[in-house]
Amino acid sequence: MAIQRRGRLRKSLTNPSKYKVVIIVGDDSEEDIVKTVDVSIPTIENQPIPSPNEMTLPLKVTKENGDKKFVFSDLTFSDNAVNFSYPVTSVMKDVNNKQVGEPLTVTLQVEDSRDARVRNVTIREVKPEQFRLRLVVVGDHEDNIVSAEVIFSDYSGPEPIPTELLLTDPIIKDSKKIFKDNTLNFDDPSAAADQIYYLVVDLKDAEGNSLGSTEYTVVVEGLEVEA
Incomplete structure (x- = not known):
């Protein structure tokens, strides 16, 4: 059964005004059920405001180990969001846009593109x-x-x-x-x-x-x- 392994928020290396949202899904290489991942990032008081707050991540690549990498590259914030943390909720969806498994909420810290x-x-x-x-x-x-x-x-x-x-x-x-x-x-x-x-x-x-x-x-x- 497909499961969400991890997620990331990272500033773009090529376009500093944009940020990437990445969700890795595992255990779905054979059934191939998960086609997209819906992600929501809330607005938090006294922190840079994300836009959009809700987005759909398309599949970018399937790795050799079978993990699927879903990426959204057009996220922006009202100010530099590096090192701020946000609770990110992600929901896997099938080809008919129906939910697969349970939603997962994790706190992700926004990473700088150039930092170790x-x-x-x-x-x-x-x-x-x-x-x-x-x-x-x-x-x-x-x-x-x-x-x-x-x-x-x-x-x-x-x-x-x-x-x-x-x-x-x-x-x-x-x-x-x-x-x-x-x-x-x-x-x-x-x-x-x-x-x-x-x-x-x-x-x-x-x-x-x-x-x-x-x-x-x-x-x-x-x-x-x-x-």
């Missing part, structure tokens, strides 16, 4: 009861980021073990820094797949100083079942 940032965070079961936490950092042109502290702030599924991790020694690939951890587990591993976890990722320099933290919503990906 976490591009994505995933938790995937790679073997029975063995999980891999992976995060990808981009934009660290000055090579300041040497580690990432990950804290589970809330969750709907079984308790993660441990609830705090420090990821070090990233792999450098095509200007990206890839942090991995293979020690993560859950108190009931068999029940972790498809559950929602809220993680705070704090990027750190060589002295352990924080370079910025953001909360992410991650849906645990279960083992791939061969047909």
Whole structure:
């Protein structure tokens, strides 16, 4: 069944007056039910005003792993919205514009196009009861980021073990820094797949100083079942 894995709000690199809304949908490569994603972003007092408040995201690409990337590139704000946070509600829709699954509301921080940032965070079961936490950092042109502290702030599924991790020694690939951890587990591993976890990722320099933290919503990906 299709699930929403994560979302992002980011300032456009090529057009600084525009922002991108990105929603990643997983587990729909075979059934191919989800055709669009409707997104709503509210107006919040004393914050830049989004326009439009409601939008439909078309499918931009289906990745090699089957994840679908839906993108809206014409969002604007009344002022610079970078580092402001908004509760974003997204609803998957089929070819007849009917709702697929339940709406998901997550708080997303607007990212600058040029700042070092976490591009994505995933938790995937790679073997029975063995999980891999992976995060990808981009934009660290000055090579300041040497580690990432990950804290589970809330969750709907079984308790993660441990609830705090420090990821070090990233792999450098095509200007990206890839942090991995293979020690993560859950108190009931068999029940972790498809559950929602809220993680705070704090990027750190060589002295352990924080370079910025953001909360992410991650849906645990279960083992791939061969047909």
